Amino acid sequence: MKRANGFFNLGRQKVYWLALLLVLFSAFPFFWMVSTAFKPLREIFVYPPTFLPQNATLENFGRLFEQTRFIAYFKNSIIVSSSAVLLTMIFGAAGAYSLTRFRFKGRDKIANLILFTYMFAPIMIVIPFYVLIKQMGLANTHFALVLAYTALCLPFSLWMLRAFFQGIPLALEEAALIDGASRLQAVLHVIFPLALPGLIATGIFTFILAWNDYIFCRILISSDELKTLPVGIADLYNATVIDWGMIMAGGMLITVPVLIFFMYIQRYLIAGWGAGAIKG
Amino acid sequence: MAKITLSKLTKRFGEYEAVKGIDLTIADGEFAVLVGPSGCGKSTTLRMIAGLEEITSGEITIGDTVVNDLAPKHRDIAMVFQEYALYPHMTVRKNLAFGLKMRGYKKGEQAPLVQEAANMLGISELLERKPRELSGGQRQRVALGRAIVRKPKAFLFDEPLSNLDAKLRVQMRAELSRLHRRLATTMIYVTHDQVEAMTMGTKIVIMKDGLIQQVGSPMEVYRRPLNQFVAGFIGSPAMNFFKAMLVQRAEGVYVEAASFRVPVPERLCGPYQCVLGREVIFGIRPEDIHSFELLQQQQSAILPECRADSMICGEVEVIEPLGPEMLVLVKCGDQTTVVRLDPRLDLEVGQDINLQLDMEKMHLFDAAHPHARIEAP
Numbered sequence: 001m002k003r004a005n006g007f008f009n010l011g012r013q014k015v016y017w018l019a020l021l022l023v024l025f026s027a028f029p030f031f032w033m034v035s036t037a038f039k040p041l042r043e044i045f046v047y048p049p050t051f052l053p054q055n056a057t058l059e060n061f062g063r064l065f066e067q068t069r070f071i072a073y074f075k076n077s078i079i080v081s082s083s084a085v086l087l088t089m090i091f092g093a094a095g096a097y098s099l100t101r102f103r104f105k106g107r108d109k110i111a112n113l114i115l116f117t118y119m120f121a122p123i124m125i126v127i128p129f130y131v132l133i134k135q136m137g138l139a140n141t142h143f144a145l146v147l148a149y150t151a152l153c154l155p156f157s158l159w160m161l162r163a164f165f166q167g168i169p170l171a172l173e174e175a176a177l178i179d180g181a182s183r184l185q186a187v188l189h190v191i192f193p194l195a196l197p198g199l200i201a202t203g204i205f206t207f208i209l210a211w212n213d214y215i216f217c218r219i220l221i222s223s224d225e226l227k228t229l230p231v232g233i234a235d236l237y238n239a240t241v242i243d244w245g246m247i248m249a250g251g252m253l254i255t256v257p258v259l260i261f262f263m264y265i266q267r268y269l270i271a272g273w274g275a276g277a278i279k280g
Numbered sequence: 281m282a283k284i285t286l287s288k289l290t291k292r293f294g295e296y297e298a299v300k301g302i303d304l305t306i307a308d309g310e311f312a313v314l315v316g317p318s319g320c321g322k323s324t325t326l327r328m329i330a331g332l333e334e335i336t337s338g339e340i341t342i343g344d345t346v347v348n349d350l351a352p353k354h355r356d357i358a359m360v361f362q363e364y365a366l367y368p369h370m371t372v373r374k375n376l377a378f379g380l381k382m383r384g385y386k387k388g389e390q391a392p393l394v395q396e397a398a399n400m401l402g403i404s405e406l407l408e409r410k411p412r413e414l415s416g417g418q419r420q421r422v423a424l425g426r427a428i429v430r431k432p433k434a435f436l437f438d439e440p441l442s443n444l445d446a447k448l449r450v451q452m453r454a455e456l457s458r459l460h461r462r463l464a465t466t467m468i469y470v471t472h473d474q475v476e477a478m479t480m481g482t483k484i485v486i487m488k489d490g491l492i493q494q495v496g497s498p499m500e501v502y503r504r505p506l507n508q509f510v511a512g513f514i515g516s517p518a519m520n521f522f523k524a525m526l527v528q529r530a531e532g533v534y535v536e537a538a539s540f541r542v543p544v545p546e547r548l549c550g551p552y553q554c555v556l557g558r559e560v561i562f563g564i565r566p567e568d569i570h571s572f573e574l575l576q577q578q579q580s581a582i583l584p585e586c587r588a589d590s591m592i593c594g595e596v597e598v599i600e601p602l603g604p605e606m607l608v609l610v611k612c613g614d615q616t617t618v619v620r621l622d623p624r625l626d627l628e629v630g631q632d633i634n635l636q637l638d639m640e641k642m643h644l645f646d647a648a649h650p651h652a653r654i655e656a657p
């Protein structure tokens with residue numbers, strides 16, 4: 001028993017070291033970006049490179065805000081991403097609810113086919129999508145972007161929320177109906193709180209996808225003032241002299257808010273799992 | 281408080297007819313028990329009354345209102361589910377208050393009602409807990425509390441005790457009866473357990489295959505089952521049945537089965553005249569069969585007018601002592617008969633035993649479908 005235990009501990013330690021190595025490996029670019037963002041221009045290109053900025057400065061950020069439309073890009077990203085999250089959650093929840101609670105012809109076929117939509121890479125879809133959007137007169141609008149992200153995330157959301165809704169006993173809803181709730185009230189007071197982890201997960205999925213997307217924004221948006229962050233920052237490369245300090249500062253400002261947001265939402269995610277884990 | 285009436289109530293699931301046009305009236309304040317084997321349509325009927333299942337045809341009235349097209353929340357009934365269906369994310373207090381909240385009670389009005397219900401069921405210490413922190417019995421009480429808190433017109437129960445262990449079930453049975461007496465509200469209780477039906481119901485509704493077989497008080501359905509199904513379903517252990525013939529002999533009318541012949545009491549000869557010479561099903565309950573030896577020893581007054589020839593012989597096959605009584609399986613000819621006997625009787629497996637039938641309590645059923653009771657006053 002003891003030996004088995006010792007062996008197990010050793011194994012566990014090894015796993016921890018490996019994990020640490022992996023973390024270092026994947027976190028290094030991030031670290032380098034943050035470090036570079038605070039270096040003055042001259043220090044960025046010195047050889048051998050410095051790990052931490054020797055003369056930390058905010059001048060990169062200053063130039064980012066003064067010489068580019070960074071604030072506008074940021075605002076655009078927030079608007080488009082949160083609209084996509086909202087729309088996906090509303091349609092995803094409604095669709096998943098009908099897929100689990102109403103009987104209609106072909107219901108299970110639809111449910112099974114949902115994930116097939118991911119057989120096509122976004123890059124294959126984006127051109128036809130552009131043509132469609134153009135015909136609808138929506139090209140170069142944020143609404144087009146929101147539609148694109150919602151369409152991309154809805155299958156996953158439906159699939160995810162369907163599993164969650166299926167796990168909630170029908171009797172709970174019926175109890176609520178008899179307790180005097182309307183169907184909508186039953187969903188709001190009983191189904192949604194229990195499916196909260198699923199709702200949050202789909203929200204996060206959509207947000208990440210919309211926040212990081214480059215392709216759709218590149219193709220669908222042509223005016224500079226409507227661009228979202230990834231495209232806006234990428235276009236900084238087009239200058240004759242590439243200002244790495246400024247680009248890194250921009251990259252950092254894209255990532256940090258998302259990190260903070262996740263740290264905050266994580267607590268809810270865990271709390272939600274706890275509540276959903278038991279049944280009637 | 282309300283009378284509930286079902287008329288020509290039908291429910292079809294696709295091609296399958298689960299409830300086949302039943303008529304039933306449950307008076308105000310009655311404790312009606314729907315009982316029957318699995319799949320006979322009890323739950324479906326109850327759910328139609330609750331408004332959880334659409335009605336295919338027919339009519340349901342609660343109080344003076346036809347509720348066919350009324351949403352559950354407008355029917356003002358409460359329901360207790362088999363699997364409790366407590367809201368897992370709410371505390372017990374919030375579970376109890378949910379119905380009040382949905383019906384627009386103010387916070388201040390909710391608290392005393394919740395407290396009153398909690399006191400009535402002895403769960404006031406549990407109010408701040410979540411359902412997952414409760415035992416099965418406690419969850420059951422909370423489910424009951426959620427039903428009684430808003431004083432509905434009627435209560436519906438769908439096998440609420442079937443998830444509890446035997447002891448708790450007996451306890452809750454008594455508690456439900458007490459609750460019914462205290463609230464004096466109409467209750468409809470679904471179960472497949474005839475003991476629950478007999479002990480709690482003031483009216484028993486026996487169903488089979490989507491049809492009502494008989495409606496009556498517990499003693500009525502026990503004493504006068506209207507067909508062989510009800511006779512076999514009500515009472516535990518079940519009634520013994522024998523294929524038999526009613527024959528007229530010089531000394532009187534006899535029930536003649538494959539392995540025995542017993543006389544029909546004088547009083548019943550008249551009413552049974554109509555089936556003389558016909559095949560019938562002869563039924564006798566285990567408690568209406570006695571040990572001949574014991575009767576003689578005690579010179580018992582149980583069967584004063586028993587004739588010596590109303591006796592059958594058999595061989596003891598199995599003995600099941602239950603404490604206050606014992607069940608003995610006796611093989612008569614090629615059929616096994618269950619007999620409920622005094623445990624003081626000294627019996628051994630394999631020995632012969634003489635049994636005296638209390639023919640005053642005999643039942644006869646038509647041998648042809650639908651096995652209806654052959655009436656005797």
Ligand SMILES: Nc1ncnc2c1ncn2[C@@H]1O[C@H](COP(=O)(O)OP(=O)(O)OP(=O)(O)O)[C@@H](O)[C@H]1O
Pocket residue numbers: 293296298316317318319320321322323324325471472
């Ligand atoms: N949603 C449904 N779709 C199709 N058939 C159904 C549905 N609900 C019930 N049935 C059928 O209707 C019949 C009656 O069902 P019901 O649930 O009323 O039985 P029950 O008497 O309550 O049985 P139990 O004691 O097992 O609960 C069953 O044969 C069942 O298979």
Ligand SMILES: [Mg+2]
Pocket residue numbers: 322323324
């Ligand atoms: Mg049932």
